Amino acid sequence: MGVLAAATATAWSMCTGIASANGHTTTAPAEPTSLSGDANGSRTRLILLGTASGPAFTPGRAGIGSALVVGERTYIIDAGLGTARRFGQAGLEAASLSGMFITHLHSDHLFDLFNLLWTTPGALSRPIPIHGPGRAGALPEPYGGKSVPLVNTAHPTPGTADMFRGLLAGYAYDMNIRNTEEGAQTNHQALFEARDIALPAGSKASATHTSPAMRPFRVFEDNRVKVSAILVPHGRVFPSFAFRFDTDEGAVTFSGDTKFSDNVARLADGCDILVHEVVDLDWFSANADTIVGYGPGFMEHMEQAHTTPQQVGRVASSAGVREVVLSHIAPGDARAVTDDTWVKHVRKTFTGRVTAGQDLTQFAVGGRR
Numbered sequence: 247m248g249v250l251a252a253a254t255a256t257a258w259s260m261c262t263g264i265a266s267a268n269g270h271t272t273t274a275p276a277e278p279t280s281l282s283g284d285a286n287g288s289r290t291r292l293i294l295l296g297t298a299s300g301p302a303f304t305p306g307r308a309g310i311g312s313a314l315v316v317g318e319r320t321y322i323i324d325a326g327l328g329t330a331r332r333f334g335q336a337g338l339e340a341a342s343l344s345g346m347f348i349t350h351l352h353s354d355h356l357f358d359l360f361n362l363l364w365t366t367p368g369a370l371s372r373p374i375p376i377h378g379p380g381r382a383g384a385l386p387e388p389y390g391g392k393s394v395p396l397v398n399t400a401h402p403t404p405g406t407a408d409m410f411r412g413l414l415a416g417y418a419y420d421m422n423i424r425n426t427e428e429g430a431q432t433n434h435q436a437l438f439e440a441r442d443i444a445l446p447a448g449s450k451a452s453a454t455h456t457s458p459a460m461r462p463f464r465v466f467e468d469n470r471v472k473v474s475a476i477l478v479p480h481g482r483v484f485p486s487f488a489f490r491f492d493t494d495e496g497a498v499t500f501s502g503d504t505k506f507s508d509n510v511a512r513l514a515d516g517c518d519i520l521v522h523e524v525v526d527l528d529w530f531s532a533n534a535d536t537i538v539g540y541g542p543g544f545m546e547h548m549e550q551a552h553t554t555p556q557q558v559g560r561v562a563s564s565a566g567v568r569e570v571v572l573s574h575i576a577p578g579d580a581r582a583v584t585d586d587t588w589v590k591h592v593r594k595t596f597t598g599r600v601t602a603g604q605d606l607t608q609f610a611v612g613g614r615r
Contacts, residue, residue: 255553288610298578329358340366345497348378349502350486378406389543409442478504481551496612514565521575525552559595
């Protein structure tokens with residue numbers, strides 16, 4: 247089967263729900279997934295809502311986004327293009343939404359943040375915490391030393407809380423007119439709590455020293471999960487985080503966008519599943535001239551901000567994880583790089599289970615194996 251035919255078959259199997267990944271199930275949009283547990287006894291599940299990288303449409307894959315379902319609660323990690331639609335297709339209930347965690351403030355991790363929240367207000371009974379990076383504090387020197395156009399020059403590095411206040415202000419008419427039309431008493435500003443993640447004292451991190459070696463630190467805890475974070479190197483982006491979720495049944499770590507990082511291995515130590523981004527630098531180098539909308543520093547950014555499959559395997563081996571799930575796949579189009587190719591290269595440096603993530607695939611966490 248040729249590459250294009252294989253990609254078409256993959257896309258078709260995603261639509262029909264007949265695909266599986268290393269024993270995991272891919273749920274068809276028309277057949278929402280049961281979240282009540284499965285044969286191995288786990289009620290904690292990882293669901294991939296989107297597995298593509300970058301702020302662009304990718305055939306067969308939505309933008310980066312994941313859900314961790316722990317009992318009756320759902321936690322969202324990043325909210326790329328299509329996350330809101332995949333949330334519904336996965337059979338997730340709006341009332342289960344219990345927290346959102348944003349690894350960094352690149353647009354491809356944010357596109358559906360407000361879309362997802364704005365489809366749920368009538369079902370929310372408590373404020374939803376949104377945890378994400380705080381203000382960078384400064385912009386780095388532009389690539390090549392040349393000046394570049396800036397937006398909002400008086401406040402060019404807003405954090406998560408700033409961004410969300412701006413979104414609420416921008417959608418004020420919709421909120422106000424709906425209350426007015428219906429006589430509703432919805433206090434939209436009280437439905438969400440956008441929180442900047444505070445860095446530990448003494449971390450010495452800054453916009454010019456983005457990810458010093460450090461210990462993981464706690465950012466959130468309730469009676470279902472304990473969430474820890476660590477800084478990771480994502481080119482010039484600051485702050486940029488990886489997250490670890492510890493539950494009674496097991497642990498899942500999300501690398502966020504990062505180049506090879508010992509911090510990720512430190513955070514993921516001994517966890518059940520490591521969800522890690524991945525890039526094929528050779529493909530991008532060969533096709534850089536055809537990728538529109540990026541400046542002359544594009545390839546340097548890709549090299550300094552992302553992780554190759556072999557490096558993913560090294561991180562996983564160092565951390566001693568059980569399983570690697572690849573997401574934020576670059577390129578995400580299976581006609582460019584097949585899933586089998588991604589898996590083969592990770593296995594050069596890691597002997598555990600490896601899956602090239604597909605949207606709506608589910609993974610049981612912990613339980614009886």
